[in-house]
Amino acid sequence: xxxxxxxxxxxxxxxxxxxxxxxxxxxxxxxxxxxxxxxxxxxxxxxxxxxxxxxxxxxxxxxxxxxxxxxxxxxxxxxxxxxxxxxxxxxxxxxxxxxxxxxxxxxxxxxxxxxxxxxxxxxxxxxxxxxxxxxxxxxxxxxxxxxxxxxxxxxxxxxxxxxxxxxxxxxxxxxxxxxxxxxxxxxxxxxxxxxxxxxxxxxxxxxxxxxxxxxxxxxxxxxxxxxxxxxxxxxxxxxxxxxxxxxxxxxxxxxxxxxxxxxxxxxxxxxxxxxxxxxxxxxxxxxxxxxxxxxxxxxxxxxxxxxxxxxxxxxxxxxxxxxxxxxxxxxxxxxxxxxxxxxxxxxxxxx
Ligand SMILES: NC(=O)c1ccc[n+]([C@@H]2O[C@H](COP(=O)([O-])OP(=O)(O)OC[C@H]3O[C@@H](n4cnc5c(N)ncnc54)[C@H](OP(=O)(O)O)[C@@H]3O)[C@@H](O)[C@H]2O)c1
Numbered sequence: 001x002x003x004x005x006x007x008x009x010x011x012x013x014x015x016x017x018x019x020x021x022x023x024x025x026x027x028x029x030x031x032x033x034x035x036x037x038x039x040x041x042x043x044x045x046x047x048x049x050x051x052x053x054x055x056x057x058x059x060x061x062x063x064x065x066x067x068x069x070x071x072x073x074x075x076x077x078x079x080x081x082x083x084x085x086x087x088x089x090x091x092x093x094x095x096x097x098x099x100x101x102x103x104x105x106x107x108x109x110x111x112x113x114x115x116x117x118x119x120x121x122x123x124x125x126x127x128x129x130x131x132x133x134x135x136x137x138x139x140x141x142x143x144x145x146x147x148x149x150x151x152x153x154x155x156x157x158x159x160x161x162x163x164x165x166x167x168x169x170x171x172x173x174x175x176x177x178x179x180x181x182x183x184x185x186x187x188x189x190x191x192x193x194x195x196x197x198x199x200x201x202x203x204x205x206x207x208x209x210x211x212x213x214x215x216x217x218x219x220x221x222x223x224x225x226x227x228x229x230x231x232x233x234x235x236x237x238x239x240x241x242x243x244x245x246x247x248x249x250x251x252x253x254x255x256x257x258x259x260x261x262x263x264x265x266x267x268x269x270x271x272x273x274x275x276x277x278x279x280x281x282x283x284x285x286x287x288x289x290x291x292x293x294x295x296x297x298x299x300x301x302x303x304x305x306x307x308x309x310x311x312x313x314x315x316x317x318x319x320x321x322x323x324x325x326x327x328x329x330x331x332x333x334x335x336x337x338x339x340x341x342x343x344x345x346x347x348x349x350x351x
Pocket of ligand 1: 011012013014015016017039040041042083084085102103104105126127159160190191192325326329
């Protein structure tokens with residue numbers, strides 16, 4: 001940890017941006033990061049209001065007040081900016097170590113480099129970039145954070161689904177061996193869907209009311225996992241549906257294993273991972289009769305529901321893993337940010 005907290009800023013202060021800020025404050029004293037600025041298209045009154053009151057995570061557990069261009073949080077001043085382009089802000093003047101890009105609007109290297117040219121020293125993106133060439137590293141915390149190195153300036157925190165699925169698939173591949181993988185993401189509604197049918201999305205199904213239907217949507221999950229686990233390339237498929245809930249999602253994962261196994265062995269692999277130091281705080285295991293809302297505000301990347309593991313024959317296994325798509329992912333943004341800046345500070349390169 002640095003002697004002083006590392007300074008970070010948020011670009012985009014929607015679901016993920018606000019969860020990142022709140023998660024940092026809920027970590028409390030001793031956090032190695034300090035948010036000095038945030039930028040969004042919203043006005044200051046709305047920013048104060050939606051920081052204080054959140055339909056999903058409840059009231060902010062601290063003092064929040066806007067005064068001038070400061071969002072005061074427990075006495076700290078977070079500078080509030082309202083610029084639609086990276087060039088509208090003097091990022092170097094903010095003295096930040098890292099920008100967390102949480103608007104989802106910058107998806108390739110050329111777009112990401114606009115922040116670097118405008119003075120941000122480095123950027124951590126809250127989504128997978130268009131291709132692996134568009135970023136210096138894509139990180140799933142707990143799996144490959146040792147890839148972070150001093151020379152990198154554009155890093156992706158992957159997706160919430162990748163953060164859930166990749167550690168579990170890696171564990172199963174290492175312990176048992178995987179031949180084929182099929183995943184269905186069952187995901188709560190997001191802000192790219194309308195409340196009532198409306199235009200403005202090229203994916204026609206995303207023009208439909210988020211709260212009326214279960215809606216199949218496109219997903220890049222299979223390709224996203226292959227970036228992290230190239231040993232499984234060409235052997236993964238995925239589909240996704242959005243469901244009318246506010247938050248918390250799950251992955252329904254089916255694997256064809258390389259050798260005979262059973263549900264008990266798969267659960268044992270997951271139980272051991274949940275108890276391990278490497279996955280502490282990242283993977284949890286339960287057999288209690290849960291429903292999705294039980295995991296609202298849960299910081300884990302994946303909570304394996306062992307009561308739902310099934311096998312059909314000796315090599316086909318299906319398992320279910322829950323994740324809070326907002327809170328878990330926001331906590332990983334903080335984990336990766338802190339680890340990345342620690343690596344930068346110690347000028348560590350890939351061995
Ligand atoms: N929500 C999740 O569960 C989740 C999980 C993991 C990753 N992600 C990823 O995180 C990204 C953000 O998702 P989200 O759910 O937080 O979306 P969101 O709630 O829509 O938040 C995005 C925010 O960025 C603002 N914004 C848009 N253009 C901007 C610009 N040019 N500069 C600054 N701010 C801008 C938006 O304002 P307007 O509303 O006015 O456009 C909005 O307030 C996406 O890439 C998403 O895939 C989301």
